[in-house]
Amino acid sequence: MPLLHVPTIYVLMLAVMVLLGALTLFAWLQNRAVRALAWWGGAVLVMAAALGLLCLRGVIPDVYSLDLAYVVLFTACALMLEGARCFEGRRTSPFLLLAGAVTWIAACQIPALYESATARMIIVSAAIGSYSLGCAYVLWTGRAEPLLSRWPLIVLTALGGGLFLVRIPLAVAHPLAAAPVTSFEALQSFWFAIVSTFTLLFFIAINYLFLALTKERSELAHKRASMTDALTGLANRRAFLEFGEQCLKAPADGTIAFLLFDLDLFKSINDTHGHAMGDRVLRLFAQTLSANLPRGGVAGRLGGEEFAAILEGPDRQAASAAAERVRESFAAAARVVDGVAVAATVSVGLAHADSEPVGIEALCERADKALYTAKALGRNRVESAVDELVPLVPDASSGHRMPSSEHARAATKRAAA
Known part of the structure; x- marks a missing residue:
């Protein structure tokens, strides 16, 4: 055989x-x-x-x-x-x-x-x-x-x-x-x-x-x-912060911009029009944010009515212009939602970093301070951090610990109140 x-x-x-x-x-x-x-x-x-x-x-x-x-x-x-x-x-x-x-x-x-x-x-x-x-x-x-x-x-x-x-x-x-x-x-x-x-x-x-x-x-x-926020389809907090860390470890040429968004008086929208309308407003903002970011920009939802975006490469003027586009587009789109006069707006805090590695929490803290200023000055505006760029290496001798993103969001909520 x-x-x-x-x-x-x-x-x-x-x-x-x-x-x-x-x-x-x-x-x-x-x-x-x-x-x-x-x-x-x-x-x-x-x-x-x-x-x-x-x-x-x-x-x-x-x-x-x-x-x-x-x-x-x-x-x-x-x-x-x-x-x-x-x-x-x-x-x-x-x-x-x-x-x-x-x-x-x-x-x-x-x-x-x-x-x-x-x-x-x-x-x-x-x-x-x-x-x-x-x-x-x-x-x-x-x-x-x-x-x-x-x-x-x-x-x-x-x-x-x-x-x-x-x-x-x-x-x-x-x-x-x-x-x-x-x-x-x-x-x-x-x-x-x-x-x-x-x-x-x-x-x-x-x-x-x-x-x-x-x-x-x-x-x-x-x-x-x-890694995705179920309501908006954007990156969730975990995915967004992981991406941010990767960007900061290997940044593109130029600066890195961190944009922190918070919908103004969002609680009153929920209280007045119901949570279903609130969800529609959140989805509308997510769509507006994605549509108005420059190529290569990444957006995420940090939680509640708080969103963030990272832009690689643009100078201060370009990043500010992108933030203004988002703010203006959302104000126009959210004036009337599904036939209901909502007139939702958003405040934006903007921070920059050098093109060298830096912690994402440092950028979040500075953007949060700028957002606090935008809230204090009347909301529906973009404010940039006014101090120097985030240091390449945090000053260990100062003994100051970078606040977490949780702390940053808590500060934002206090400003929105």
Whole structure:
């Protein structure tokens, strides 16, 4: 018995694919929001059915082991492509689902094509190769999403598709024998055994990577949710302060501006118009802030009606102009909210740092002092810190401890009262 026995490999491949398909569907049942798993699991099971029909070549009529087998195989490839499309948020395409199977059925109606082993191989290779490359392309279009498993999956699907397409010119240059393959005995060759083994390993790797891809996306979504303010969609306090620390450790050329925003008399808005209106005002300000920040600026919600932004690179005038744009735009947008006269405004405190590393809490403290001044001078205005830039290294000899951002926000609330 040869080391690589093709019938045994086929049976093993069939068993493994059934197991992979069942496990993928089980993973979908655990998280039905990921519909791509259902597409992919179904594709693997349908492909196992196609493989089972091909294994019976010479045992059952060709209409089942050849005609029907390739219809099922092309359907499985289409399901895999639709699984990738579903993963990237695209709608189901009936054309792509049926194109391969319909093409094969049409080819079977042409005797010259049906009776030619070379023609059959060209059609099969073109269909499977196109579906595989299509799968790779769809995954590549979503490359902006930072998922590590995406890249080996793209490479493998593209490689598989490319190998099938390479078979086309080879088949043209070296036509297959006219005699049909009617049993396993005709497949007993070392190279066919190698190809079958490679195909088995290929499907295991593809299925594992797809499961890993969906798991990575789920973990990324949870991570983003933990770093995002649910009401406004901005970075939450933790994420914003972490980003601020990173900016201060590796600042851009020029200065770094820290803008601290506090909605004026927000408590009276809640008391007068209700908390639902208050939430709408907060979302409106978040949208206004994001729309008016310069490119590269990052905004976050520190809590309650307090927001902050960090701008890398602008000079004092540019940072002040950005703060004024936010203030003016919000005053105009919040004059009437959903038909209700709200006339909400915002006060802004602005502080700068040198382009050398400095603590985020120092900037927050100075911006808070400027915000206190804006509140004291009548609100709805921008005030900049008037003392010198934050020192590059805090003066340890003074024994003064930088106040925390919690303390800074408490001071802001006292000023707003």
